[in-house]
Amino acid sequence: MGRIEGQLSIPRKPVFAVIELGATQYKVSPGDLVVTEKLRYVDVNQQIKISRVLMLGSRYESVIGRPLVPGAYVTAAIEEQFQDAKVLIFKKRRRKNSRRLTGHRQDLTSVRIIDIAGIEAEPTLKLSDTTTVQQEAKAA
Template structure:
Protein backbone atom coordinates (compact mmCIF):
# COMPACT_ATOMS: atom_id res chain seq x y z
CA UNK A 1 0.00 0.00 0.00
CA UNK A 2 1.42 3.38 -1.00
CA UNK A 3 0.95 6.57 1.02
CA UNK A 4 1.56 10.25 0.32
CA UNK A 5 2.22 12.34 3.45
CA UNK A 6 1.43 15.97 2.60
CA UNK A 7 1.70 17.67 5.99
CA UNK A 8 5.48 18.07 6.18
CA UNK A 9 6.88 20.32 8.93
CA UNK A 10 10.57 20.36 7.96
CA UNK A 11 12.85 19.10 5.19
CA UNK A 12 16.62 18.90 5.27
CA UNK A 13 19.66 17.63 3.44
CA UNK A 14 23.41 18.05 3.77
CA UNK A 15 23.29 21.41 1.99
CA UNK A 16 19.98 23.01 3.00
CA UNK A 17 17.18 22.97 5.57
CA UNK A 18 13.64 24.22 5.01
CA UNK A 19 11.33 24.88 7.97
CA UNK A 20 7.58 25.30 7.46
CA UNK A 21 5.32 27.80 9.15
CA UNK A 22 3.57 25.56 10.20
CA UNK A 23 3.79 23.23 7.14
CA UNK A 24 5.51 23.23 3.76
CA UNK A 25 2.77 23.40 1.10
CA UNK A 26 4.91 22.09 -1.79
CA UNK A 27 6.50 19.20 0.13
CA UNK A 28 5.39 15.58 0.10
CA UNK A 29 6.81 12.30 1.34
CA UNK A 30 5.99 9.08 -0.50
CA UNK A 31 6.04 5.89 1.57
CA UNK A 32 5.12 2.22 1.30
CA UNK A 33 3.60 0.23 4.17
CA UNK A 34 6.03 -2.56 5.06
CA UNK A 35 4.39 -4.24 8.03
CA UNK A 36 1.66 -4.01 10.65
CA UNK A 37 2.71 -5.24 14.09
CA UNK A 38 2.03 -4.96 17.81
CA UNK A 39 4.36 -3.26 20.27
CA UNK A 40 5.58 -4.88 23.48
CA UNK A 41 2.97 -5.48 26.16
CA UNK A 42 2.42 -2.74 28.73
CA UNK A 43 1.00 -3.91 32.05
CA UNK A 44 -1.25 -1.54 33.99
CA UNK A 45 -1.50 -2.49 37.69
CA UNK A 46 -3.62 -0.56 40.17
CA UNK A 47 -3.59 -1.15 43.90
CA UNK A 48 -4.95 0.52 47.01
CA UNK A 49 -3.16 -0.64 50.08
CA UNK A 50 -5.10 -2.24 52.92
CA UNK A 51 -8.33 -2.18 50.87
CA UNK A 52 -7.98 -5.52 49.02
CA UNK A 53 -8.18 -3.63 45.70
CA UNK A 54 -6.00 -4.91 42.84
CA UNK A 55 -6.65 -4.55 39.11
CA UNK A 56 -4.40 -5.73 36.29
CA UNK A 57 -4.84 -4.81 32.64
CA UNK A 58 -2.61 -5.17 29.61
CA UNK A 59 -2.25 -3.23 26.39
CA UNK A 60 -0.36 -3.68 23.11
CA UNK A 61 -0.12 -0.64 20.83
CA UNK A 62 -0.54 -1.18 17.09
CA UNK A 63 2.48 -0.15 14.97
CA UNK A 64 2.92 0.41 11.25
CA UNK A 65 6.38 0.24 9.65
CA UNK A 66 6.87 2.52 6.64
CA UNK A 67 9.58 2.58 3.98
CA UNK A 68 10.23 6.08 2.58
CA UNK A 69 10.53 5.89 -1.20
CA UNK A 70 10.70 9.55 -2.24
CA UNK A 71 10.85 13.03 -0.74
CA UNK A 72 9.57 15.92 -2.84
CA UNK A 73 10.14 19.58 -2.09
CA UNK A 74 13.90 19.67 -1.68
CA UNK A 75 16.36 19.75 -4.54
CA UNK A 76 18.71 16.80 -4.70
CA UNK A 77 22.31 17.40 -5.76
CA UNK A 78 23.18 15.03 -8.57
CA UNK A 79 26.92 14.41 -8.15
CA UNK A 80 27.24 14.00 -4.41
CA UNK A 81 28.23 10.78 -2.73
CA UNK A 82 27.01 9.97 0.80
CA UNK A 83 29.60 10.45 3.52
CA UNK A 84 31.27 7.23 4.69
CA UNK A 85 30.69 6.22 8.29
CA UNK A 86 33.46 7.34 10.66
CA UNK A 87 36.09 4.73 11.46
CA UNK A 88 37.29 3.94 14.95
CA UNK A 89 40.76 5.28 14.17
CA UNK A 90 39.33 8.60 13.01
CA UNK A 91 37.15 8.88 16.13
CA UNK A 92 40.17 8.21 18.37
CA UNK A 93 42.20 10.87 16.56
CA UNK A 94 39.37 13.42 16.94
CA UNK A 95 39.10 12.63 20.69
CA UNK A 96 42.85 13.14 21.16
CA UNK A 97 42.71 16.52 19.40
CA UNK A 98 39.76 17.56 21.56
CA UNK A 99 41.56 16.48 24.75
CA UNK A 100 44.70 18.41 23.83
CA UNK A 101 42.83 21.63 23.04
Protein backbone atom coordinates in the same frame (compact mmCIF):
# COMPACT_ATOMS: atom_id res chain seq x y z
CA MET B 1 -1.37 -8.01 8.65
CA GLY B 2 1.85 -9.35 7.14
CA ARG B 3 5.19 -8.04 6.00
CA ILE B 4 5.88 -6.39 2.66
CA GLU B 5 6.90 -8.76 -0.11
CA GLY B 6 9.76 -8.14 -2.54
CA GLN B 7 12.43 -5.48 -2.55
CA LEU B 8 11.86 -1.76 -2.93
CA SER B 9 14.33 0.29 -4.89
CA ILE B 10 15.10 3.24 -2.64
CA PRO B 11 17.58 5.79 -3.98
CA ARG B 12 19.85 7.07 -1.22
CA LYS B 13 19.73 10.87 -1.28
CA PRO B 14 21.43 13.08 1.34
CA VAL B 15 18.19 14.87 2.23
CA PHE B 16 15.87 14.74 5.23
CA ALA B 17 12.36 15.83 6.10
CA VAL B 18 10.43 16.42 9.29
CA ILE B 19 6.96 14.95 8.82
CA GLU B 20 3.88 14.68 10.99
CA LEU B 21 2.17 11.29 11.30
CA GLY B 22 -0.75 11.30 13.68
CA ALA B 23 0.23 13.65 16.49
CA THR B 24 3.97 12.81 16.35
CA GLN B 25 6.76 14.40 14.35
CA TYR B 26 9.54 12.31 12.80
CA LYS B 27 12.83 13.23 11.10
CA VAL B 28 13.17 10.88 8.14
CA SER B 29 15.49 10.18 5.19
CA PRO B 30 14.98 7.84 2.23
CA GLY B 31 15.33 4.24 3.41
CA ASP B 32 14.32 4.89 7.04
CA LEU B 33 11.81 2.69 8.87
CA VAL B 34 9.32 4.52 11.10
CA VAL B 35 7.11 2.71 13.61
CA THR B 36 4.08 4.86 14.40
CA GLU B 37 0.61 4.49 15.84
CA LYS B 38 -1.81 2.63 13.59
CA LEU B 39 -2.66 4.38 10.35
CA ARG B 40 -6.25 3.68 9.40
CA TYR B 41 -7.50 2.96 5.89
CA VAL B 42 -4.15 1.71 4.59
CA ASP B 43 -3.09 -1.82 3.66
CA VAL B 44 0.26 -3.61 3.66
CA ASN B 45 2.28 -3.04 0.43
CA GLN B 46 0.36 0.17 -0.26
CA GLN B 47 2.30 3.34 -1.09
CA ILE B 48 1.14 6.57 0.50
CA LYS B 49 2.01 10.22 -0.01
CA ILE B 50 2.53 12.20 3.21
CA SER B 51 1.93 15.88 2.55
CA ARG B 52 2.30 17.14 6.14
CA VAL B 53 5.97 18.12 5.73
CA LEU B 54 7.14 20.63 8.35
CA MET B 55 10.77 20.98 7.24
CA LEU B 56 13.08 19.91 4.43
CA GLY B 57 16.85 19.89 4.53
CA SER B 58 19.94 18.91 2.61
CA ARG B 59 23.64 19.57 2.91
CA TYR B 60 23.26 22.90 1.11
CA GLU B 61 19.90 24.33 2.18
CA SER B 62 17.03 24.05 4.63
CA VAL B 63 13.38 24.92 4.06
CA ILE B 64 11.17 25.54 7.09
CA GLY B 65 7.40 25.55 6.62
CA ARG B 66 4.93 27.95 8.17
CA PRO B 67 3.50 25.52 9.30
CA LEU B 68 3.88 23.30 6.19
CA VAL B 69 6.26 23.41 3.23
CA PRO B 70 4.11 24.02 0.13
CA GLY B 71 4.45 21.44 -2.64
CA ALA B 72 6.60 19.07 -0.59
CA TYR B 73 5.65 15.47 0.08
CA VAL B 74 7.18 12.21 1.26
CA THR B 75 6.45 8.90 -0.49
CA ALA B 76 6.29 5.91 1.85
CA ALA B 77 5.28 2.24 1.76
CA ILE B 78 3.33 0.45 4.48
CA GLU B 79 5.46 -2.53 5.52
CA GLU B 80 3.59 -4.06 8.42
CA GLN B 81 0.65 -3.57 10.76
CA PHE B 82 1.12 -5.27 14.11
CA GLN B 83 0.57 -5.02 17.85
CA ASP B 84 3.18 -3.96 20.37
CA ALA B 85 4.12 -6.10 23.37
CA LYS B 86 1.61 -6.22 26.19
CA VAL B 87 1.84 -3.45 28.79
CA LEU B 88 0.61 -4.55 32.22
CA ILE B 89 -1.26 -2.09 34.45
CA PHE B 90 -1.30 -3.11 38.10
CA LYS B 91 -3.26 -1.09 40.66
CA LYS B 92 -3.20 -1.86 44.36
CA ARG B 93 -4.74 -0.09 47.29
CA ARG B 94 -2.82 -0.48 50.53
CA ARG B 95 -4.34 -2.45 53.39
CA LYS B 96 -7.68 -2.91 51.59
CA ASN B 97 -7.05 -6.29 49.90
CA SER B 98 -7.85 -4.63 46.58
CA ARG B 99 -5.81 -5.38 43.46
CA ARG B 100 -6.49 -5.06 39.75
CA LEU B 101 -4.35 -6.26 36.84
CA THR B 102 -5.17 -5.29 33.27
CA GLY B 103 -3.20 -5.36 30.05
CA HIS B 104 -3.06 -3.35 26.84
CA ARG B 105 -1.53 -3.91 23.38
CA GLN B 106 -1.07 -0.87 21.13
CA ASP B 107 -1.75 -1.17 17.38
CA LEU B 108 1.26 -0.02 15.36
CA THR B 109 2.20 0.49 11.70
CA SER B 110 5.71 0.30 10.27
CA VAL B 111 6.33 2.69 7.37
CA ARG B 112 9.36 2.60 5.01
CA ILE B 113 10.34 6.00 3.57
CA ILE B 114 10.94 5.75 -0.20
CA ASP B 115 11.45 9.29 -1.49
CA ILE B 116 11.38 12.95 -0.45
CA ALA B 117 10.13 15.48 -3.00
CA GLY B 118 10.46 19.24 -2.79
CA ILE B 119 14.21 19.68 -2.29
CA GLU B 120 17.27 18.89 -4.39
CA ALA B 121 20.20 16.94 -2.96
CA GLU B 122 22.75 18.97 -4.95
CA PRO B 123 22.38 22.63 -5.93
CA THR B 124 22.24 23.28 -9.65
CA LEU B 125 24.56 26.04 -10.87
CA LYS B 126 23.56 27.99 -13.94
CA LEU B 127 26.12 29.07 -16.54
CA SER B 128 25.58 32.73 -15.68
CA ASP B 129 26.31 32.02 -11.99
CA THR B 130 29.68 30.43 -12.78
CA THR B 131 30.76 33.25 -15.07
CA THR B 132 29.86 35.79 -12.39
CA VAL B 133 31.92 33.90 -9.82
CA GLN B 134 34.88 33.67 -12.23
CA GLN B 135 34.71 37.40 -13.03
CA GLU B 136 34.66 38.31 -9.32
CA ALA B 137 37.69 36.03 -8.71
CA LYS B 138 39.65 37.74 -11.52
CA ALA B 139 38.77 41.20 -10.17
CA ALA B 140 40.07 40.38 -6.68
